[in-house]
Amino acid sequence: RLNMAKIQHQWRKIMRVAKVEQLRHELEIMSQNHEREVDMKDAIIQMLDRDLDEAEEQYQTALRSHLHNLDTMINLFDAKMSDLRMEFESELQRMINDFSKERRETLEGHNRRTKEFSDILDLQEEQFQMLEEEQHQEFESHCEEIKNKNMEELNVLRLTLEGQIEDLEKHFLAAADSYSANTKDKARDCCLTPAQVQKFKEYTERDRKAAMTIDTQMKRLLRLQDNLALWRAKIASNTEESVKRNSLLKKEKESLQEHFNRTKLAMNRMREEQATILKQLSVECNDCDKTLSSNIALAERILNTAELNRKLETEREKVVPFYPSLKLTEEDELSLNDPPAGLQEEAAALSSYCRSQSGQTVEKWNMLDNFLRKYNMVLLDKEAIRREKERLLQENGDLRSILKQYLDGISVNQNVLQAPNPLMIVNERSNIQAQPQQTSLGPSTIVDGYQVVAQQVRVLLLLALVMSALLCSALLCSALLCSALLFHLPSLLVFVFSPPYLSLPSLLARSVPPLIFFFLTPRTVLPGQLWFVR
Known part of the structure; x- marks a missing residue:
């Protein structure tokens, strides 16, 4: 048990030392990995910093190009506005001149017609005055003649009546004397009463009044006959004057009717012409609207395509969109083709609104020069990319064929066996095709299970x-x-x-x-790295 404890203690020391070495080794590995990661991050940061600098440079270039384009657009807009303002002022002046001319012609025509009418009225007044004077003179002369005639007739009648009155007086006196002589004896014989005498006096007075009434009525009748003759003369003179006046008024009416018909015909003709012009203008406006709509759609499509192409342009194309032409520069062309000042102004007035960057007018056949330059540049790039693609495809095909030959040389498969291969030698013969196995259709052989x-x-x-x-x-x-x-x-x-x-x-x-x-x-490796x- 003690030996086991010592062995374990010693073994623990060895394991601790080994573990420490292992940890140190791992720490060195981790430190190296960390340094590599730091270097990688530094490289990424430098790359991002470089990309940021390039992006900032591209932004500044694009900003300068945008500001230059804005200045160009503003100059073109100012030139367009000045041209439109001049055109508007010229059109306004032309309309003012036309209106003034038409107003002057209208006023002149009105004054002329007013003068004609005033002359006609003055002439009629003179004619009427002359007729009135003539008729007044005729009337006065006729009145004098009638008065003289009446005086003569009156004198003749007076003399006649005086003679008749004298004769009647003589006759009446003779009759009265004879009557008195005759009646004196009768009155003496018949002794007239006072009533009869009074009645006789009344009859005598009534006869005298009747004679006076007859005389008055005869004078009134003569006066009425004179008035009737006078009015008949007036009626005849007025009838003649009315006939003349009606004939003059009829002629004036016919002339006014003819002038009205001519004016109405001219006005209707002018209305028809203006209606035709208005219809044509409406049709042309509709066609112009359709053309402008199609041009706007085409321009929007061109702008969208230009925006898409802008994303695919290189930095050099963004900075210099048009490659320098080998032709003469713009200043040389202007110096060579510099017309006189008057002709240049006339050509500028008649030319379109397309202008170059220097503000000069561009001819119609030179308007697509920049577009053709850029199109030719893109066409050249496309042709270069196509040829490079063909070259890379050919090189890729060559590499594939080399790789296939190498793989065919180091591998054995059915395709290698079927294809001609000088390295495959079977039975001292090359390019021997393997014969397919023939399955016999005879009786099947029975084989034991362990053999299978x-x-x-x-x-x-x-x-x-x-x-x-x-x-x-x-x-x-x-x-x-x-x-x-x-x-x-x-x-x-x-x-x-x-x-x-x-x-x-x-x-x-x-x-x-x-x-x-x-x-x-x-x-x-990260995406996009x-x-x-x-």
Whole structure:
């Protein structure tokens, strides 16, 4: 029991020392792993710092390019606005001039027609005044004639009546004398009563009044006849004047109706022309709207495609989007093709709104120069990538064929046996194809069970030996393949991840040190960690 305790105590000391050594060894391993991890993290931090610097540089470059593009767009916008303002002012001035001209023509026409109407009215007033004076003179002369005629007739009638009155007086006196003489004797004979005498006086007075009434009525009748003749003369003169006035008014009405018809026809024609122009303008506006919509859709598609292409551009393409042309520079072209000032202004007024970065107008056949430059650059890159892809595919095919030949040389399978192989020599003869096993259709042989089991065990052992041999050959092949891949991996990575404009020495100088650091540092490869090769 004491010896066992000593042995255990000694064994514990040995185990403690071994454990301490083991822990120290593990501590050294952990320290080395920690240092490797720290180095790896430092490398990652340096790589991220370098990426951050590159990203900051790209951001500053993109910002400068964006600000330059903004300045260019602002200049183009200012030029466009100035052109539109000048066009608007010219159009406004043209419309003002047209309106002033039309207003002046309208006022002149109105004044002319007003003057014509005033002249017509003055002429009619003069004609009416002359007619009125003539008719007044005729009336006065007619009145004088009638008055003179009436005076003459009155004098003749007075003389006639005076003669008749004198004759009647004489006759009445003679009759009265004869009557008195005759009645004096009769009155003396018949003795008239006072009543009869009074009645005779009444009859005499009534006769006198009737004679006066007849005279008054005769004068009134003559006066009415004179008035009737006067009114008939007035009616005749007014009828003649009305006929003349109606004829003048009818002529004026016909002229006004003809002028109205001409004006209405011209107005209807102008309305039809304006309606046709408005319809054509509406159709053209609709076509223009459709064209602008299609152009906007095309522009949006172009902008979206440009944004997608922007993500795939290299740093050099972002900084210098258009490669320098071998043609003459813009200043040389301007100096060679500098027209006179007047012709240049006229050409600028008639040209489109496309301008260069210097603000000069661009001809119609030179508007797509920058696009064609970039398109040609992309087409060249595409052709270079296609040729590089064909070269890599050919190289990959060559490597595959070499690897297949190597694997066919170190392995034995059905394909190797069927294919021509100078290394396979069977019965001192090469390229001997294995004959397929023929199964006999005769009577089946009866075999004992233990023999079948023994045969299966032998087959399994043979298969295990073949599998071990194949595993060894596969390990050897994988080692050779890894060495070949390690030999070719830097160039493959460089050709895959490098821009097409870098040369092979610069690519090797940039890719070999990171690859050495990558393969000599035992660590876990994270996704996206091979980006530093670029």
